[in-house]
Amino acid sequence: AQSVTQLDSQVPVFEEAPVELRCNYSSSVSVYLFWYVQYPNQGLQLLLKYLSGSTLVKGINGFEAEFNKSQTSFHLRKPSVHISDTAEYFCAVTLLIQGAQKLVFGQGTRLTINP
Amino acid sequence: NAGVTQTPKFQVLKTGQSMTLQCAQDMNHEYMSWYRQDPGMGLRLIHYSVGAGITDQGEVPNGYNVSRSTTEDFPLRLLSAAPSQTSVYFCASSYSNKQGSEQYFGPGTRLTVT
Numbered sequence: 001a002q003s004v005t006q007l008d009s010q011v012p013v014f015e016e017a018p019v020e021l022r023c024n025y026s027s028s029v030s031v032y033l034f035w036y037v038q039y040p041n042q043g044l045q046l047l048l049k050y051l052s053g054s055t056l057v058k059g060i061n062g063f064e065a066e067f068n069k070s071q072t073s074f075h076l077r078k079p080s081v082h083i084s085d086t087a088e089y090f091c092a093v094t095l096l097i098q099g100a101q102k103l104v105f106g107q108g109t110r111l112t113i114n115p
Numbered sequence: 116n117a118g119v120t121q122t123p124k125f126q127v128l129k130t131g132q133s134m135t136l137q138c139a140q141d142m143n144h145e146y147m148s149w150y151r152q153d154p155g156m157g158l159r160l161i162h163y164s165v166g167a168g169i170t171d172q173g174e175v176p177n178g179y180n181v182s183r184s185t186t187e188d189f190p191l192r193l194l195s196a197a198p199s200q201t202s203v204y205f206c207a208s209s210y211s212n213k214q215g216s217e218q219y220f221g222p223g224t225r226l227t228v229t
Contacts, residue, residue: 004157006157009155032215034217036220042222042223043119043205043220043221043222043223044158044205044207044220045220046217046218049215049217051215090157090158094215102148102160102163102173103148103158103160103218105150105157105158105159106157107155107156107157108155108157
C-alpha cells in the first residue's frame, strides 16, 4: 500500500528565513509525487510534481523539492520565505487502482511566516 | 476558462436533511473526483469518475452518492446528513486518469451538519 507522512503539522519561521517541509512516502512501486499549496479559504493549487528524470524539481513561487528514492522522501524547500507563503502545504502520491489514478494526501503542514 | 467551480460555498444542514453539492468544469477533463478535508487528516477521496456514465468509490464513500451524466458536471449527493459529514468538500478534475496528471481543484464547499 502507498501512504504519505508529513512529519510536521505546523512550521513557524521568520520572514526571509529558509524553510524545509518534510514528506516521506511508502510504496513498493514507482511513484509520482506532488506538492500542493492551500492558501486561506481557497482550494488546492499545484506547486510542483515529480514524474521522472531529475530528482530536483522546481516549482512556482521559488519552491523546489528533491526526490530521494533511498530515503523515500520528497521534502519541499524554499531558501527565503515571504509573508505571502503562509498557507497549508500537502504532499501527495498517486495510486493506480484498477486503471484509475487516485491521489493519496499527507496530513498537511501549516506554514506560518512571522515578520 | 472558469476552471473547476463549486456551489454553494457554505451550507448548514440539520441532521437527516439531504442536499447536492454541485461541481462543474469547463476544461473537457475526463477524470473528476470528490474529496473531503478534515483537520489533521489531509484530503480523503470520496468518489471519482473516469468519464461520463462511469463512477466508482474512493476511500470514504459511505453516506454519499454521485452520478456523471455529462463530462462537465459531477454532483455529490448527501442522502441523509449526519454531523460526521461536517467538513470542507473539494471537487477536482484532470485531463486523464493516468498517473502524473495534474488535478485542478475547485474552491471548496464548507458544510456544517447540526
